[in-house]
Amino acid sequence: MTKKTHVSFTLNGAAADVLVDPRELLIHTLRERLATTGPHIGCDTSHCGACTVDLDGTSVKSCTHLTVQCEGAEILTIEGFAKGGVLHALQEGFTQEHGLQCGFCTPGMITRAYRLLQENPSPTEEEIRFGMSGNLCRCTGYQNIVKAIQYAAAKLRGETVATSHPLMADIGA
């Protein structure tokens, strides 16, 4: 058997220590050892982005990253977004703009969008579509994901935001 390696990193602001085989993928460490099941596994080829985490300020597909590469890293997953019971603007945007259906891609989508908005606080629709193209969704057709990210971007810029789906929009007086 290969000797296991001790790896320490910060996960959503808290210290994490794991003892892993050198071959263990970060997604499995997160999901199997650290009860962090928000990131998901959707493919074998790093195409789908369901496993996206934020690692030292970069979006990373954790299915193609070894845990032993993470010594001393700062890792953010979907579990670290809501603070003190308050949703992050992206989480709010995805709900208000109906940017999710089955929910399987959503943690990766939000985590990727977070980094996109860090890098570009006012992206155009085209920039959002390009910036999100490493994350696949089979349910939404992306249109409402774009709107969700635009909603969050506006809110993070301090602008007043409103859902494009008012509750009673289709019910006349």
Next chain:
Amino acid sequence: MDGSKDLDRIGSLEGIGCRRKRAEDPRFIQGKGNYVDDIKLPGTLFGVMVRSPYAHARIVSIDTSKAKAHPGVHAVLTAEDLKPLKLHWMPTLAGDVQAVLADGKVSFQNQEIAFVVADDRYVAADAAELIEVEYDELPAVVDPFKALEPDAPVIRPDLDGKSVGAHGKRRHHNHIFNWQIGDKDKTDRAFDAAEVTVSQDMYYPRVHPCPLETCGCVASYDAIRGDLTVWITSQAPHVVRTVVGLLSTIPESKIRIISPDIGGGFGNKVGVYPGYVTAIVASIVLGRPVKWIESRSENLTTTAFARDYWMTGELAADKTGKIKALRVNVTADHGAFDACADPTKWPAGMFHVCTGSYDIANAHLSVDGVYTNKFPGGVAYRCSFRVTEAVYLIERMIDVLAQKLGIDKALIRQRNFIRQEQFPYASALGLEFDSGNYGPALDKVLAAVDYQALRAEQAAKRADPNCPTLMGIGITTFTEIVGAGPSKMCDILGIGMFDSCEIRVHPDGSAIARMGSISQGQGHQTTYAQIIASEAGIPASKVAVEEGDTSTAPYGLGTYGSRSTPVAGAAVARASRKIREKARKIAAHLLEVSPDDLEFDLDGFKVKGNPTAGKTMKEICWAAYNNVPEGMEMGLEAVDYYDPPNFTFPFGAYLCVLDIVKKTGETKVRRFYALDDCGTRINPMIIEGQIHGGLTEGFAVAMGQELPYDEQGNVQGGTLMDYFLPTAVETPHWETDFTVTPSPHHPIGAKGVAESPHVGSIPCFSNAVVDAFAHLGITHIDMPYNAFRVWRQAHALGLDA
């Protein structure tokens, strides 16, 4: 009462018609969904499949000794281990059998051979590598026409001598069935007498639903209690329970199937797959929970393909384009085992909806099912059973006829529509279309896009030899058939395709609804609660909707074929009305009036002619537990098992404008306008979301998805490297619109919506691509329209010079 106050009450109920935000979202946006691979039971082992690299081979030997000796391995199962339990084969939903683990022979690439159970997925994968299988390769056949040649390889020696299958006579060792419907003689005579006839061959490629979450399960057998619990990615948990009961002889009362959150289904998660059976057996044998999760390539190459239909359509018409008859012949490639998920009686599903939105007096359809060395399936990929194929055929054929006659493609549709006054309409292939209003829907679309201007632009571009692009305009005016279905016509394993709802109202006026259906992203928790809000006056926010656990939910046939709203949604409405009627009696008792003197008013009852006297549902719910009329049972509960009187027939009119670069074949969708009529609209926000998703899956199928095979039977496209899932960059912007034609037989007039955009958009893309070449005499190009395939057409016409 003033209107704004009513609106406030409607708003606080969040009933039918409201854009209610989804009840599902809080857990999903915070990473707290509970998908099958998130299930963690103490002591869980992990299983992986060993699969065949060959498409067709005899198995000479399987040596599992090294794998069994590997540290951390708990069991290795092969067909020999399953034989004493009679579980090495299992019945399929189509009346055939399928090998759970290969029994002496493999018949498709990646067929299941052995199941390795180990401490974790890494150890299991290591051990799987240690299993040595010796094969004696046989010639493979992946073309259904070659499979029917006299000397074609025998794919299913287990059927030797069986000249009659589940659907009648078999005429060849690789033939499964011939299914015919319609009046052949009358149709042939109409063709003989016709002024114009057209014929077109078309191939609908083999594709896969490819939900983002693959299939999987966690099986946990409690040997002391004798209870089997299986968490499973199933669109039909109750059906799975019945199948497991039949296979295992464990009574259904001891089997609990739980569909947790499901990461998309799209038809992929209807069937029962070998991995489920082996995980269950391993759990029973080892006394520990066993998890099996497919990899993406296993998903794309073993569980449940869709389509693979070779179709020939023929239309007979007069010179004005009025259609007199439709004739269809299909050769259906079903792979090595017939595991189609169709209602028992219909081996081609509801393909006989192929007369479409058109009044066609004569029609005949013949479908032959064929075995090939390809993986089994035949599921409805975001559609009702084989409806996508049917709609594709008729919507392409209408265009072929229009081109032959030189009639505008919108006009020929208008000339042939079933007129509104003809509903209910009895089709030539035996279906009764419940409702429709096709003409106004198409007119609305044509006006919205300024169709005449688009045709003028196209004409100008065609006239300009220097124009670098071809412009195509595609139209479809489709009718779906969903909501399977009336039990007199539809069953699965002999169980009628009803669905169910059980509502319990609590003393505080909140409620729980338990359902026989199961959401995979459709938002049932949100929309069923809206139906209850409107029908029983209980605020949607106070209604918990629970699905997927067979130990608590009433029996239902599950969610696929857009049947949730048409069938389960009807059960919700009817159960709600039972609640409302009991509440009426309690209110009458409290108010000391006759029940007939009360009228239901949003969230309570008021006395007719005395609007100040009344009782709210909240007050009535409390009274149900302490002050009911004499002779009435306490409590406020209702159950409804709904067996629909007919299917529902959602329809739509779509228009696609695209531009093709002549030099490269690159195709860009410029505009896509989708008008859907799904009857009563429960939550317009969710409807639009479903339509966006369906259009995008239709775009994927039309523009890039296929699972072709090479001559040796190697499946191509079995990873996301090759299998096209559009990203946000390729996906077009969608424009949506609607009309409302309620279903006359559904309790709230709803018809189902999620699959229409998939069904309707695929031929729309096809029609647009072909339309781009139509002036050059092209009548059909097979999908998918990747740049190479489109360029090949442009090149053949010398357009890329």
